Amino acid sequence: MLREKTGIGPGLFFMVLYVSTFGYGVIHAPRVAAEYVGPNGYWGFILAFLLAIPVMAGIAWLGRRFPNRSVIEYLPQLFGVFLGKLLGLLVLVAILILMIRTSRIFSGGVNIFFLRRTPAWAPAALYLLISFYIARQGIEGITRLAAFVFPLTFVLSFLVILFSMENLELDNIRPVFFFESGRAVAAGTANQFSPFMVLLTALLVNPYLTRKDKTFPALAGATALASLLLLLTIVSGIGTYGAEGILRYSFPVFELSRKTQLPFILQSLALLFSATWLSQVLVATGFYYFLLAEGAAQWLRVLNYKWFTLLLLPPVFFLSLFLPAGVIGERTIAASLRVGSSLFTVGLVLALVIVTIFRRAGDQDARQELS
């Protein structure tokens, strides 16, 4: 048996999705927005969110069409064994890249802001080991952990973003409807869509969802809530530092959270923001690690996720810790990775929906129910 014998409700799914989207999306959101679109870079994010809505609808539809299978399992049925397996492998590689990139961002951020005298591999190793442990708890444990951290992290993140707006200057985010070029907006949208790659997890986690009819509300709700906070972060970041000013910082969100001052209550809310971000990104990475391990078990049709969390540990460690920064120019390929992940997310869901319709594929019961 490759799969855990358990299920998660829409509430738990909502929370794990929110935590993953916000945790993975927030750290570079203002910087990317300012870099591609300029002062009113938030438009790129709004457009990206609008683009995510049909993607979510497609994912929810596919979930009802293949209620008991994950995307890795039904890809060969849709595209043939070779192409299906190849696409399945691409999904897993995409998740692996996302995980590794985030762990490297994490170790970089922690190294700059919190552990200047500690070698970067040490916090990265701690981060990966904790993610590994979270992944070993299985889908039920991960979603419960997400549900536990959700209320506190949401409230704290929201407060920090809200209070960081005290130095916001409206002139920095104006003019509202002025775009230098349509191409810049398109590039901004493509880059800012990358946090919504988290939506792909719904294709993998689908068999565990107990209420398939609630998949779309859960997806839309979690994405909308996370997007609202991301949008506020972008507005606050550009509004506080200006589009050019924000590009000076490697981690503008940390800088932004340090602006938040509540005298006599807390000298700075930055600490709390860092704590909430770290908690969320750890849960999200654990979630990704689990999906990667389970996906690998389904792709190879052997063992189970617990074994694959172990088997994947050496390559994940190697790619995260021992691959020197100079081997791959991370700064130079970051944009390509973002755009690539956005195109992959939209393209994959679109292709899955089209092929499913044309081939009239899907589980028998589900097809009858939908018809």
Next chain:
Amino acid sequence: MFRRSLRGPRRSWLRRARLRQPLPVYERHVIHLEDKEFTDNLDENLKNLKEALGDPGDLFWRYLEDGEKTVAVLLYFETLVDSDLLGRQVMEPLNRRLQEAKGLLDAGALKKALTFPKVLTISHLHQAVERLLTGDVLLLPAGAGVVLALPMLGVPRRPVEEAQTEKGIKGPREGFTETITDNIGLIRRYIKDPNLRLEKKVVGERTKTEVAVVYLNDLANPDVVAEVRKRLEQIEIDGILESNYIAELIADRRWTIFPLVQETERPDKVAAALLEGRVAIFVDRSPFTIIVPVTSNELYQSQVDFYYNPFIASMLRLTRAIGTIIAVTLPGFYLSFISVNPELLPRMFIQLEASSRIQVPLPAALEMFITLFAFEVLRESSIRFPSGLNLIIGVGGGIVMGLAAINAGLVSGITVAVVVFCILGTFSTSNPAKEQAWRWVRYLLFVAGAAFGFMGVIATGVLVLAHMAGLKSFGVSYLAPWAPPLPVDMADAPARLPWWASYRRPPTYRPREEDRLGETEGEK
């Protein structure tokens, strides 16, 4: 190994490995006894019983004769039975009956002669041995293939006293004792409902400890009751000396420091749990009763909360939760701020800290560890002090030792203050087992803080939460009602709902009937 892994993780490998081993000596011995039945020959029966017990020094027997021949034999352990009761309710009526009787007295006639309320008729040797060992007096009539067992346990009993580990200012002062019948009686005094069910089991090959599963039949989830039965039946152990033996053996996960069952000394707490649809397990010789299922949140609730005004009770709950959080995280955060991330502290605090530590020769982590460890030693040893000296040595020793260490420049005043506050905060957890678990988590966070600073404490905190998120108690999430979120229960978690608003039982425990008065249609 490979084939097994394809079938998924194998959870009970330890148990199966044990089954492959040869039977232990005591199990083989029990099987040997089971085969024998009593015969008509009194001497042979007595000989067999003596042989089975190894003829110990405290085994007494007394022949009852009608002047000519032996009519019966009384057999008992002098150290277990109430000799006064034996004389009054067995010897006296039997002797009187023997003087009056003409001819041989059979088992039925002897039974009639006794004024004793409960007499068991036994035909197998192993049953007789078991009854004898639990404090019964055996009456072996001549010529009958059976023996009569009269429960006459006369060991000293502790009276009902106030619970030592869960004292409260308000509410009943009763606590459980070591006698299971007394403990169940205390519960029956609280719940006078015919639905209160009691199932007795014997656990422990050598100790034959009596265990009772108690629940309200119309409230407790049948799946939980069945699971309790199943897990108790699966226990294979030579002896149960305390309820923790059972608690450990029936827990959902073995490798965890968090308590997955609730143990309490308070009858009112058990009664409240039964009314919520939970299941209680009483263990003879233990003043602690096990309640299942349990959540982490439940272990912060004290029964005293329900005896106060809801606003005051809510404040107490909040104090308890904050106290615990501080007790667990403070050493880690303090250490991370003073040794790894001083830039995160306000300037005034850095000055204060630097001035207090200026003469301390030890690194902050070592200083903190020594101080924490010294208090742990003091705490552990104070448990074994004679009660009269406990307060003097505990408080006096702590103050004197702390002041001496500060004056000698070994530790800073702030470090001692942090540690003392931590130790005090630890006790705000209302459950001793949970308090012990947090005590060790504190060291984990302490190490993480020393090595990785602020981020280390947060990351390790998430690790601990992840561990807790993976725990279940009889199918109930340990982090409920927070994860998975159950709004009805959430309202009653940080605050205590007033009684007029608590008309539903906690859905976390999935009772058969959520409405406390059973007025909701469609339930049951």
